[in-house]
Amino acid sequence: MQEEGQGRRGSTPPAAKDRAGSAQAASTQGEGGPGWRADRGPRLVSSLLPQITRPAFKKRSPAAAQLIADWAAIVGPVVAAQTVPRNVSAGTLTIACSGPVAMELQYLAPQLIGRINTAMGQALVQKLRFVQAALKPPTPRPQKPKPMALPERVEASLEQVADPELREALARLAQGVYRGRR
Structure with missing residues (x-):
């Protein structure tokens, strides 16, 4: 049997039950902020992540x-230099590129869709949609x-430095130092 004042493991102690109404109100915005629960202390990060990431995942x-x-790794450097993926919505990938x-x-398209889905590990894209847009030339x-x-x-x-590797490294360092002084 359990002694008085000693509840089941995980149950709320009697003194905390008296504050239960105010503890729930303070659990979301207690003294310690939104991640603090007045009745049990700090909240686990895993319980906060859905609230934090939901707005970002709604966008993308x-x-x-x-x-x-x-x-660039999925479609290759040649295609990546001429295209920009814009959005994935309902299985349709929108790609910005020039007309030609x-x-x-x-x-x-069939090869691109296959490469994309293979790289992603799921059937993420079923269709491609092309939008004509002027792309910025790559910065040299x-x-x-x-x-x-x-x-x-x-x-x-x-x-005076005997080791040739060390001498070369020091010469490169000196080049960088004196180049910055120009």
Whole structure:
């Protein structure tokens, strides 16, 4: 039998039962904020995640976000350079591209749909919809700066280093330091 004041495991202690009405009101916005429950302390993060992620997932599902993030790896660099996935809705993937590219992709639609669904691990896309849009040209990669002449004092210090790998690493470091001083 259980002694007085010692309830079943997980049950509310008698003193807390008196505050039960106010504890529920405070459970969502108690002293500690929205993640704090006055009757039992902090809430688990897992119980808060649905409330936090619901607005983001209404705009874009996790699968659609992954598709957009992995677009270049899924369709290849050539197609990815000419297209931008915009939206996935009811099994239809909307792709922005130029007119001629849209015509070419219509012929490749079955292969693209197969690649997308294979990469996503589910039948996410059944149909492709093309929207003509001017795409920004890809930004060119910055070119490597040309090596510059180091001050004689630095060159003399580098010549004293015996290890060739260390000397080369220090020379690259000095190049970066002096390049920034221009």
